[in-house]
Amino acid sequence: MLHKRPSQNGTAPHSYWLEPVASATVNATDAPEVPGSDDFRLIADNMPALCWMARSDGYIFWYNRRWHDYCGTTPQAMEGWGWQSVHDPAELPGVMERWQQSIASGQPFEMLFPIRGSDAVFRRFLTRIVPVTNEAGEVVRWLGTNVEVESQLNAEAALEVSEAKLQVLTDAMPQMVWSTLPDGYHDYFNARWYEFTGVPYGSTDGEGWNGVFHAEDQERAWGLWQHSLKTGEPYEIEYRLRHHSGVYRWILGRALPVRNVHGSITRWIGTCTDIDEAKRNAALGELVSRELSHRIKNIFAVIAGLIGISSPKSADAAAYAKEVSGRIAALGRAHNFARPHGPESAILQNFGGLHGLLAELMSPYDHAEGRRYAISGQDVAVGDRSATPLALLIHELATNAVKYGALSEGKGRVAITTDVRDDQVVIIWAETDGPPVSNPPAQTGFGTQLSDISIVSQLGGAIDRAWDPEGLKVTISIPKAHL
Incomplete structure (x- = not known):
């Protein structure tokens, strides 16, 4: 039950406390320990929310310690209707109106409004007030709490702004953009997706997206997507997607996982690019x-x-x-x-790596009386991507050697040496016993320019030419990983 705590001069009550009443039907030996009034006061003062109690007419007679710590006030200043001093004047009329309506109706009250702290900063609080009634249903007390929600509301507002910016950004992109939950459930497609496919909004959420793929591509696309979900590896595939016109167009699909600080995947972000x-x-x-x-x-x-x-x-x-x-x-x-x-x-045809490729390219320059070229050094594997630019370069060097260099004379020879130095594959083309070499050519032919671009741009390599008196020497360096 509630008891008045008299003021020091014994004239007027300034606060109330709760005194528990034990049931007479419970044995003292079996009953749990019941908190005393000091315990209840300790709980109330240390609650993370601001708490208070009011009479039935709305006169507040008690605040917990959290209230005074936050507002920097005293019980005497806050008693009764003194709480209005820590409210935003612009918001106070609305608060008073709602509070008076609850007092008159006896109904619970809930509202969001700012309260000034001891630092003079207003922060928004979610306030809830419930009535305490007697056996006759009459309101005898009001219990209220104020919970600060400023940080939460600011975070939500920032999230809304961020989401709005993301929406504008993704809709402005020329690509189709989508995202999924960590398990692969599609929960977002931008406007470009719906413009391209013509499907109703939301109809491709979840696993519905696979239905707009060409029937011949569905199983392959689904398999690669499941592999990425299991391994966390990036997703990349070319497939045919049904356009709103009914025509299937080729699409390049890519997706990357978004990870948190712990490395766990929190979302997948993907794009679809029309490459038809x-x-x-x-x-x-x-x-x-x-x-x-x-x-x-x-x-x-x-x-x-x-x-x-x-x-x-x-x-x-x-x-x-x-x-x-x-x-x-x-x-x-x-x-x-x-x-x-x-x-x-694709031009790989079991030529046995780089040496086999070089031998095939140089075979037109064999002579009945003897080979005019020699290939030596460390052999390495050659892939589809690197075979063409390499072939272009060697073919250009060989034809130039026939026209102007060592292979234009009967005694001339070409030595091709290959080596692996750290992470680089080095190919050296050395001509000897040909016409005397004095200066580099005044102009560079288109074939030479094209072969150089192939090595530098496509393979990330480098070419160095030295016009030595005994013959042209070309050093080609290519990252091994690019072969």
């Missing part, structure tokens, strides 16, 4: 390249045939014609390496 036009142009370029290569190889074959039917019938002439025809055929094979390639014309 680029892919069709690449396919057309590949077709044109293959057609051009086919025609060039036919020219080589025609030349070899003409040599065969035009040569004298003597045994020596026939042998010479056969040797020349063989070189032309080999030049055709070397051309097949040096031309641009696409995915459908």
Whole structure:
């Protein structure tokens, strides 16, 4: 029950305390220890919320210690209606109106408003007030709490601003943007996604997105996505996505995981880029390249045939014609390496790594009396990406050597040495016994420029040329990882 605590002069009560009443039906030996009034006061004073009690007419007669610590006030200053002094004057009329309505109706009261702290800063509090009634249902007390929510509201406001900015940013992007929960559940697509697919908003949430993929790509896309979810590896795939026109277009899909400070994945962020036009142009370029290569190889074959039917019938002439025809055929094979390639014309054909590739490229320059070139050093594996630019460079060096360098004279030789130095593969092309070399050429041909760009731009390598008196020396350095 509630007891008045008299003031020091014994005239008026300034606070109240609770005194527990034990049930007479419970044995003293079995009953749990019941907190005393000091315990209740200790609990009330140390609650994290600001607490207070008021009479039925709204006159506040008690505040806990948290209230005074926060507001920097005294019980005497706050008693009754003194609490209005720590309220924002602009908000106070609304607070008073709501509070008076609750007093009149006896209904609970809840409201958000600022309270000034001891530092003179207003912070927003969520205030809840409940009535305490007697057996007749009459309000005899009001119990109130004020919980600071300023930090939470600021965080929510900042989040709303951040989300609004993200929405504007993603909708302004030319790509389709989406995100998922850690388990892969799709919960967001930007406006571009719905513009492209034409599907209703929200219809592709969850696993519904797979339905707009081409039937032939669904299983592959789903499998790669599940692999990324299990391993945390980036997701990347090309697939066909149904456009709102009903036509399937090629899309490049990518997704990366977002991790927290502990390394756990909290979200996946992905993009879909329309590459249909680029892919069709690449396919057309590949077709044109293959057609051009086919025609060039036919020219080589025609030349070899003409040599065969035009040569004298003597045994020596026939042998010479056969040797020349063989070189032309080999030049055709070397051309097949040096031309641009696409995915459908991958050029790796079991040539045994870098040395095999070099041997195939240099085979047109064999002579019946002896090989004009030598390949030595450490062999390394060569992939599709690096074979074409390498072939382009070696083919260019060999044809220039035939026109101007060591292979333009009978005694001239070319030594090709390969080596692995730390993380670099070094290829040295050294010409000897050819025409004297004095100065670098005044102009650089297109073929040389193209081969240099291939090595530097495509493979991240470097080329150094030295016009030594005994012959041209070219040093090519390429990161091993790029081969």
